Amino acid sequence: xxxxxxxxxxxxxxxxxxxxxxxxxxxxxxxxxxxxxxxxxxxxxxxxxxxxxxxxxxxxxxxxxxxxxxxxxxxxxxxxxxxxxxxxxxxxxxxxxxxxxxxxxxxxxxxxxxxxxxxxxxxxxxxxxxxxxxxxxxxxxxxxxxxxxxxxxxxxxxxxxxxxxxxxxxxxxxxxxxxxxxxxxxxxxxxxxxxxxxxxxxxxxxxxxxxxxxxxxxxxxxxxxxxxxxxxxxxxxxxxxxxxx
Amino acid sequence: xxxxxxxxxxxxxxxxxxxxxxxxxxxxxxxxxxxxxxxxxxxxxxxxxxxxxxxxxxxxxxxxxxxxxxxxxxxxxxxxxxxxxxxxxxxxxxxxxxxxxxxxxxxxxxxxxxxxxxxxxxxxxxxxxxxxxxxxxxxxxxxxxxxxxxxxxxxxxxxxxxxxxxxxxxxxxxxxxxxxxxxxxxxxxxxxxxxxxxxxxxxxxxxxxxxxxxxxxxxxxxxxxxxxxxxxxxxxxxxxxxxxxxxxxxxxxxxxxxxxxxxxxxxxxxxxxxxxxxxxxxxxxxxxxxxxxxxxxxxxxxxxxxxxxxxxxxxxxxxxxxxxxxxxxxxxxxxxxxxxxxxxxxxx
Numbered sequence: 001x002x003x004x005x006x007x008x009x010x011x012x013x014x015x016x017x018x019x020x021x022x023x024x025x026x027x028x029x030x031x032x033x034x035x036x037x038x039x040x041x042x043x044x045x046x047x048x049x050x051x052x053x054x055x056x057x058x059x060x061x062x063x064x065x066x067x068x069x070x071x072x073x074x075x076x077x078x079x080x081x082x083x084x085x086x087x088x089x090x091x092x093x094x095x096x097x098x099x100x101x102x103x104x105x106x107x108x109x110x111x112x113x114x115x116x117x118x119x120x121x122x123x124x125x126x127x128x129x130x131x132x133x134x135x136x137x138x139x140x141x142x143x144x145x146x147x148x149x150x151x152x153x154x155x156x157x158x159x160x161x162x163x164x165x166x167x168x169x170x171x172x173x174x175x176x177x178x179x180x181x182x183x184x185x186x187x188x189x190x191x192x193x194x195x196x197x198x199x200x201x202x203x204x205x206x207x208x209x210x211x212x213x214x215x216x217x218x219x220x221x222x223x224x225x226x227x228x229x230x231x232x233x234x235x236x237x238x239x240x241x242x243x244x245x
Numbered sequence: 246x247x248x249x250x251x252x253x254x255x256x257x258x259x260x261x262x263x264x265x266x267x268x269x270x271x272x273x274x275x276x277x278x279x280x281x282x283x284x285x286x287x288x289x290x291x292x293x294x295x296x297x298x299x300x301x302x303x304x305x306x307x308x309x310x311x312x313x314x315x316x317x318x319x320x321x322x323x324x325x326x327x328x329x330x331x332x333x334x335x336x337x338x339x340x341x342x343x344x345x346x347x348x349x350x351x352x353x354x355x356x357x358x359x360x361x362x363x364x365x366x367x368x369x370x371x372x373x374x375x376x377x378x379x380x381x382x383x384x385x386x387x388x389x390x391x392x393x394x395x396x397x398x399x400x401x402x403x404x405x406x407x408x409x410x411x412x413x414x415x416x417x418x419x420x421x422x423x424x425x426x427x428x429x430x431x432x433x434x435x436x437x438x439x440x441x442x443x444x445x446x447x448x449x450x451x452x453x454x455x456x457x458x459x460x461x462x463x464x465x466x467x468x469x470x471x472x473x474x475x476x477x478x479x480x481x482x483x484x485x486x487x488x489x490x491x492x493x494x495x496x497x498x499x500x501x502x503x504x505x506x507x508x509x510x511x512x513x514x515x516x517x518x519x520x521x522x523x524x525x526x527x528x529x530x531x532x533x534x535x536x537x538x539x540x541x542x543x544x545x546x547x548x549x550x551x552x553x554x555x556x557x558x559x560x561x562x563x564x565x566x567x568x569x570x571x572x573x574x575x576x577x578x579x580x581x582x583x584x585x586x587x588x589x590x591x592x593x
Contacts, residue, residue, distance in 0.1 A: 043435035047301070057443045063433035065304040066445035068327050071297035074289070078301020078309075079433065081285040082258055086305075086435050104297070107290035 008032035010041045012061045021221030023178045023211025024052060027120055028059050030178075030188045031091070034195055035062065044087040045079055047072045049096035052126040056091050070101030073108045076115045087198055089116040094135040095125045098160040105164065112169025112203035116194045119161070119206055122213040123232060130216035134158040137235055142216075157235050161208045165242040171203040173241040177210040177233070179225040186238075202245050210236055246379055246415060247338055247402070248273035250386035251310050255423035256336070258285040258307040260298035264317045265350045266406030267340035271312065283423070292317040296324030296337075303333040304444050306432035308390050308423055312338035314406075315356050316347060318364075325399050326365030329461070330446035332431075334393035334400075336386070337371075341405045343569025351569025352405035352492055357546035360401050361520040368458050370465050372400040372472065373519040375490040379413035381517070387418055394429070396468055403519060405542070407492045407571065465521075474517040475526055479505060483512030485536040485585050488527070488551050490516050492571070493542050499574030500581055509585050519547065524554035531559045538584055540577055541565045560588075 007013065010032035018024045035041050041062055048056035050069035057064035067075040072090040080088040090097075097105050097119050108115065124142055125131040132142040132149060135157050139148040149157075164170050172194060176187040190207045197205040210232050212224035219227060248270050251259075259274040271288065278284035285302065289295035295311050302309040313321060318339045328335050341356045343349040360373045372392055376382045382404070389400040433442055448454040476494075479501060480486055489497040494515040504511045514530060516523050531537070537559055539548040544567040551561055564580045566572050 042437040045305075045433045045435060054447055057445060061436075061441050063436050063441050064443045064445075065301065065433050066327075066331070066443075066447060067297065067300070068323055071293065071300075071324070074294040074297035075301035075304070077287065077294075078258075078260065078298035078303075079305040080301075081287060081298070082302045082305035082307040082309075083434055103290050104294050107294065111287075 008036045010035040010061050012059055014058045016059065017055055018052065019215045021212055021214035021224055023122065023209065024120065026178045026184060027118065027187070027209055027211065028056065030184070030191050031089070031118060032060060033188065034192045037192065038195055038199065040087045040195070040199070043085070044089065045083070047076045047079070047088070047090045049090070049092040051093040051096050053091055053093060053120065054127070070096050070099070071104060072096065073101060073104040073115070073117065077108055077113045080113060080115050084114070087116070087195065089118060089195070091118045092120070093126065094119070094121045094123065095133045098134040098158050102160070105160070106167060109164040109167035109170040109204040112171070114198055114201055114203050116198045117206040118191065119208040120211050121208055121236065122211045124213050124216045126213050126216055137231060159236065161206065161241050164206060167204070169203050170206070170242055171244050172197045172205040173208070175208040175210070175236060175238050175241060177228055177238055179210070179212065179228045183238070197245055208236070210238070246382050247312070247386055248277065249417060250383045251336070251390070252277055253417055253420040254308065254387035254390045255421040255426055256308045256310050256390065257281070257283050257423050258302040258309040259311065260287045260289050260295040260302070260309070261311050261313065262289050262292045262295050262317060264314045266342060266409055267312050267314050267338065269409065270338065292320035293323065296321040299335050300324055300328055300331070300333065303328065303335050304433045306429055306434060308426070310336040310338065312340065314340045314342045315344050315353070318356060318359065322359070322365035325371065326363070326367050326369060327446050328399045329369040329371060330367065331444050332397040333444070334390070334397055336389045336393055336400050336402065338402045338404065340409045341403060343567070349569045350406060352407040352542060352571055353567070353569045354405065354491060354493055354542040355544070355546070355567060356403070357519060357541070357543060360403060361522070361550070369461060370520055372396070372398060372468060373403055374400065375403045375517060375519050376408070377491050377494045377515065379411050379415045382408065383415045383417050392472060396464060398464070403491060405492050469521040472518060473521050473523045473526070475523040476515040476517060477530070478513040478515065480512035480514060480530055480534070482510055483534055484510045484589060485538065485581065486512045486514050486530060486534050487538045487540055487577070487581055488514045488547070489540040490519060490547065493540050496572055496574050497540050497577055500577035503574060503578045504581055504585070509582060511581055511585060522550045522554065524550065527551065527554040531555050535559050536584065536588055537561045538581055539563045540572070540580070542571065543567050
């Protein structure tokens with residue numbers, strides 16, 4: 001019998017702890033597939049965030065170094081500067097990268113640090129139980145915005161990718177989603193392009209992936225995917241935000 | 246001085262953020278590293294970023310250093326806690342200045358608690374070295390890297406603005422080629438021909454976290470056993486001993502020399518490791534010396550370790566000047582002689 005589908009080599013066989021309907025499992029798989037395809041498993045070092053994906057080190061079968069909340073990019077910069085011929089990526093949520101880690105990210109992008117950032121945007125703090133994130137949409141309820149996010153009180157959602165596009169050293173930034181097969185394939189393409197950008201030594205690159213969080217959004221999986229496609233993409237349109245390669 | 250000693254010790258990675266009074270050091274590293282192919286210098290966007298770059302560089306196997314001064318060291322504490330938890334080596338230089346808050350940029354010793362008690366969150370310690378001369382800085386910087394790697398733990402070198410700007414002749418150690426250093430078997434450099442590795446500090450299972458804590462504590466016990474370092478100066482026949490470190494000890498030594506000229510039997514005990522504190526030796530000295538004066542350029546921090554070491558066995562008097570005030574040897578000599586004559590009245 002011919003095997004047509006299996007676990008990527010760069011993923012361990014540990015069962016995921018992620019909730020049903022969460023995008024992390026898909027995104028992990030896509031990253032692992034790309035690492036396999038590019039043949040870089042033995043030279044890749046990953047840096048997970050604090051948040052739901054902190055346990056990413058249990059899933060990726062590459063060297064993994066944990067970072068404090070928000071500091072994944074700084075840790076990755078330290079690794080990459082010392083080992084410039086390795087492939088270094090961070091895997092971060094929106095709270096991690098767009099709130100507490102904004103400074104580290106903006107400056108790494110501006111310096112053109114040659115790393116890959118996988119930025120999973122689910123518009124909420126997942127691990128801590130559904131508080132407002134910098135990316136929470138206007139009107140979207142969270143445990144710290146019970147009646148929904150109000151611009152006047154809470155500010156507008158932050159489009160970090162757009163901010164990073166302005167930075168002189170960022171080379172490739174694309175926003176995708178993992179809600180439909182087509183979008184999943186596009187996400188895979190974007191992740192591959194990001195890693196290739198790094199392999200070519202071009203500079204800072206990032207893929208922002210809109211990802212459903214049914215648990216904290218209090219929706220079922222289909223509703224959550226629909227919310228990504230119909231609501232999140234209004235503020236966070238899916239597109240190549242920068243391609244200066 | 247610190248920079249040259251670090252480069253000679255094989256340090257090839259430096260990450261920092263400007264703050265007075267220590268800017269000469271990053272400037273030196275930037276200049277030297279610019280001409281070296283195998284060296285990394287990054288002026289980070291903050292002390293937070295700098296210490297996390299240090300963490301990454303250490304994961305990647307580099308001999309890595311950062312430096313700052315008091316307010317910046319506060320910001321680095323988060324990272325230092327993680328580095329201690331992950332059991333990574335790193336050297337952190339603190340050129341202390343007056344505080345709390347923004348304070349001032351004058352020489353001070355007010356970060357003793359912060360450095361010797363851990364500083365960041367959680368049950369951990371850092372090795373703390375306190376040189377008091379240019380030569381000792383040159384020697385201790387190399388030692389700091391060795392200790393950091395031997396015990397896989399952050400090492401803090403405590404100085405102050407006065408020490409940072411001091412000009413003294415120095416004999417440097419022969420340069421070490423970093424490639425000649427033993428390769429660490431826990432670094433992250435890509436899992437080529439070996440299983441992939443994880444460096445982390447998250448231990449959700451309380452039993453594992455407790456076990457990890459006890460492992461760290463056993464390491465700290467070994468450090469206490471093995472690396473305590475101090476200087477005794479004219480202690481042998483002394484009736485009163487002043488305990489001081491770093492710049493404070495230089496001033497105190499001047500005071501001791503002056504008083505010895507007048508025939509007063511005073512000596513100096515100078516911890517070179519602030520953690521681990523040389524408590525056993527101090528207790529030993531207290532068998533023959535009944536009177537101690539602790540002098541610090543702070544409102545009194547190391548004095549607590551002296552009290553713990555002597556456990557009420559001896560009279561301990563504290564004299565300190567916080568806020569960046571540097572005492573003169575005359576001032577300290579007056580303090581010491583007034584204490585001395587309390588138990589040793591002048592014969593009329």
